[in-house]
Amino acid sequence: MKRIFLAIGILLSIADGYGQTRPKIKALRPGDRVPEIVFSPLNQSGKKSIKLSSLKGKVVILDFWASYCASCITFFKHSADLQDAFEKDVQIITVIPSNVNDNEARIRKVIKNWESYHQEKFTLPVVLQDKQSAQYFPWSSFPHFVWIDRNGVFRGISKEQGIDERAMKWAVADAYDSMKLAASSIDFPVNTPWIELLDPAQQNDLRIRTALFDALPGMLTNWGFSYDSVGHRTGLRINNLNCIAFYQAVCPELRSMPDNRFRFPTDKKEAVYCFEAVHRPLPEAVQQQWLKNQFDFYFGLQTSLVDTLVDCWVLTTNGTTVYPSVYKEEYTNLYERGVGKYALRHADPSLLMSYLNDVSTVPVQDESGVDFPIDLEIPAVTPMEEISMALEKYGLRLSRVRRNIQLFIGRPVGQLH
Structure with missing residues (x-):
């Protein structure tokens, strides 16, 4: 049990004196008909807007994302290939909601970098600062995908694991019961909340x-x-x-x-x-x-943020920083976590630190001051010492030291010291 x-x-x-601004648009539930939404893509030459009603007869998939979501950007290639394969029956529209702090210049840079890396044009519509769809389909994480059937009815939401050729065929055939979609993100x-333990009078x-x-x-x-x-x-x-x-x-x-x-x-x-x-x-x-x-x-914990002296790895230069020949090019800025390996594709230093902290059991601090892109491809299980050797081509190294680091500590109640 x-x-x-x-x-x-x-x-x-x-x-009770504190209120909250009520939403102007009610969130939709599966089975609700989606009201008219007018999308204004950044990258559709000759088309100033796309009305949802104009896509009736096609399955519409709204791909919610943000420029800081590396997995979203990595997934675009898969989405683009599916769009090409199901062009007659499906339309995928990528959407950056209005409550995400993104701007046109940043999004255009992401698209340009993606096109440079994949050597192909980004053809999926890109809609920036969309207010309506963000309120119709509340979100909690990126990426997530909203499915709207051929008749304009909201069918549910899935994560990227639910976007594949089989799911497309099910959607085109109106076999949504096979897809196990969520009611909302x-x-x-x-x-009907989970907890219904009190008498209605209460x-x-x-x-x-x-x-x-x-x-x-x-x-x-x-x-x-x-x-x-x-x-x-x-x-x-x-x-x-x-x-x-x-x-x-x-x-x-x-x-x-x-x-x-x-x-x-x-x-x-x-x-x-x-x-x-x-x-x-x-x-x-x-x-x-x-x-x-x-x-x-x-x-059963007492939690707190604590500054404390701990063992950690520190990324520094070895005195001979080597700037790559592509230093002045735009970042592709990809951090890929594949089966059995990790890869950084022309990634900025913040993604390098994300990678190092993913594979290290102790904190990793950046004291290098580098501002150039990094390319690495390393097996998933690689000792930090070997990663340090791989970074030598950039004049970087990892050293094991003690530093004052901020930790979030959860001590069992009764064991507070």
Whole structure:
């Protein structure tokens, strides 16, 4: 039997004084007809706009992405090939939502770099700062794909693993039941939350409901917030993630922190859970602290950001920095994690650090000051000493030292020292 841990509480009455701007457009659910959306692509010469209604008779797939999402950009080649193969029956449109901090210059640079790397034109429509679709289809992570059938009906959302030739054939044949699509990227059912443990008469007095569940097989791995404009409630749902991802979901300062800077008990780092919270709207900072406290309670931890002296790797120059011949070219900026190997394709130093922290069990600090692109292709299991040797061609090296590093530490309650 599934274990369910429940916490029910009443917020201080002052919390009810805080509101939240209600969304102007209601999120759609599977089976809803999608209202007219007018897309204005950046890269469609001769076409100033594309109306969703003009695509009736085709399956429409909205590919939500952002310039900082390397996996999104890497996946474009796969999407472009599928578009060519199903040109008569499918239209893929790439969408950067309005609540993402991207601009036209940055997006055009991404497209230019992609075309340079693949030696082909980027033909998928690119829509920037789209407001309507972002509200119709709330999102929690990139990339994700919205499926709209031939008759303009919203069928569901999938991650990139659900975009392949078989899925395309199912969609063209209206066999959506075979695709196991999610109801939304956030998948927060505002009318039927997971936790229905109170008498209906108590619903009006309810302020907080939270629950931690075991992992749910078959559910998408993601997290996200949603808002119920009818019940005036905010919801957070976390699906099949470990406790590190829980804290990253509610603490923005932790989202860019590599996993090797989280010091948690091994069993907490490896197990995955699902979580749901339903509560009245709160100021953002109050909500973040309250949810963090909920996680501490459920996981039996006391968590804090701590500056401490630890062993780490430091990337430095060896005094003879070697600038590559392509230094003045644009970054392709790809970090590929394939089967059995990692590859950096003309990547900027920040992606190099992402790679080094992915493969190192201890933190890696950049003290090199380099600003040129890096190309590496290394087996997935490679000692840091060998990676250091591979970086020598750029005049770089990795050294094992002790540094004062900020860590996020979770100590079991009762073991606080």
